[in-house]
Amino acid sequence: MFAAERRQLILEMVRANGAVSLRELARVVQTSEVTVRRDVRALEAEGLLDRRHGGAVLPGGFTRESGFPQKSHLATAEKTAIADLAAGFVEEGEAIVVGAGTTTQELARRLARVPGLTVVTNSLLVAQALAHANRVEVVMTGGTLRGSNYALVGSGAEQSLQGLRVSRAFLSGSGLTAERGLSTSNMLSASVDRALVQAAGEVVVLADHTKLGSDTMFQTVPTDVITRLVTDEPPGHDDRAATELQALADQGVQIAVAGGPGAVQGPGQLGAESAADRRGPRRDVPLPGQRRNHPPGAGGSAPQLRPAGTLSEAPGSRVADLAPRRR
Incomplete structure (x- = not known):
C-alpha cells in the first residue's frame, strides 16, 4: 500500500471512530506502528487530525464520542x-x-x-x-x-x-x-x-x-x-x-x-x-473536588x-x- 493510500485510510478511520490507537491503525493498514506514527505525524501537520498518547483523534482538542459499533472494535x-x-x-x-x-x-x-x-x-x-x-x-x-x-x-x-x-x-x-x-x-x-x-x-x-x-x-x-x-x-x-x-x-x-x-x-x-x-x-x-482524607498522623x-x-x-x-x- 502506498503512503497516500495508507494516510487516506487512516484519516477515514479517525473520522469514523473519533479516536483510533496506533496499534489498531497498524493492524488495519498492515504495516508497523513506526510507519503509522510517521503517517499520523504528516496528517497532523496538514491539520487533518491530532496526535494523542498512542493514537490519533479528530482535530479540535476534545475527542467526540464514538458509537458502540466503533468502540467495540477498538483496542x-x-x-x-x-x-x-x-x-x-x-x-x-x-x-x-x-x-x-x-x-x-x-x-x-x-x-x-x-x-x-x-x-x-x-x-x-x-x-x-x-x-x-x-x-x-x-x-x-x-x-x-x-x-x-x-x-x-x-x-x-x-x-x-x-x-x-x-x-x-x-x-x-x-x-x-x-x-x-x-x-x-x-x-x-x-x-x-x-x-x-x-x-x-x-x-x-x-x-x-x-x-x-x-x-x-x-x-x-x-x-x-x-x-x-x-x-x-x-x-x-x-x-x-x-x-x-x-x-x-x-x-x-x-x-x-x-x-x-x-x-x-x-x-x-x-x-x-x-x-x-x-x-x-x-x-x-x-x-x-474534595481531597481524600489521610490516616491520622499522616498529615500531608x-x-x-x-x-x-x-x-x-x-x-x-x-x-x-x-x-x-x-x-
Whole structure:
C-alpha cells in the first residue's frame, strides 16, 4: 500500500471512530506502528487530525464520542486484558456498581462466575452479560435509554441511585489525565457516572493506554477520587503515557497494569499487591473536588506502599503500586 493510500485510510478511520490507537491503525493498514506514527505525524501537520498518547483523534482538542459499533472494535485485546485483571478485585458476596462502556461490558462477562455478587448498573450491555448468571443479582437503574451506548441516563437513573451504598464502582470513560481525572463526551452520561461514584466506597477506573492523556468535555471522576486505575502496558516508545501514569501515581492513584513482563516502570519502588491487602475497611469517597482524607498522623505526606505479595486471580499480569515522587 502506498503512503497516500495508507494516510487516506487512516484519516477515514479517525473520522469514523473519533479516536483510533496506533496499534489498531497498524493492524488495519498492515504495516508497523513506526510507519503509522510517521503517517499520523504528516496528517497532523496538514491539520487533518491530532496526535494523542498512542493514537490519533479528530482535530479540535476534545475527542467526540464514538458509537458502540466503533468502540467495540477498538483496542479489543487491551480491553480483554484489563477486564481479566479487574475481575480479580471483586470478591464473593460483594455489592458493586458497574458503569456503561465496552471495557466494563468485558468485565461483566467475567463477573458472571463470582457467586453471591450484586451488580448495580445503568448499562443494558452489562446487564445482558450477567443475565444468565444464576449466582449474580443484577439491579438496573431507571432512566432514559441512550441508544449510542445502550445506557440509562437522566434524572430517573440518578434518583434511583440515591441512598445506595456499595463497596466499589467500576467505571470507564473517553479520556483520563492526571490533571483532570476521568472524562466523557456526553453530559448525561457524565452526570450518571458521578452518581455511581457517590454510591461507592472505592472507585476503580478501567482505561486502556490510548485514553491516557486524552481530555474530553465533561469531567466524571476527579483524580483525587480515583482509588485505582486498571490499564494495559503502554508501548515502549510511548513515553508520554508512562509519564501520565506516574503523574496519576503521584496523586495517590494505585496503578494496576495488565500485560506482559514489562509493567509500567517509574522511578519509585514497584511492589505487587496481595489479595489480602485489597480486603481493607471500606473507605468513604469524597465528593467531587474534595481531597481524600489521610490516616491520622499522616498529615500531608504521600501514601505508603503496601507490602509485596501475589495476585493469583490474574496470572501473567502484574499489579503495581507506583510510589509517588512528591505530593
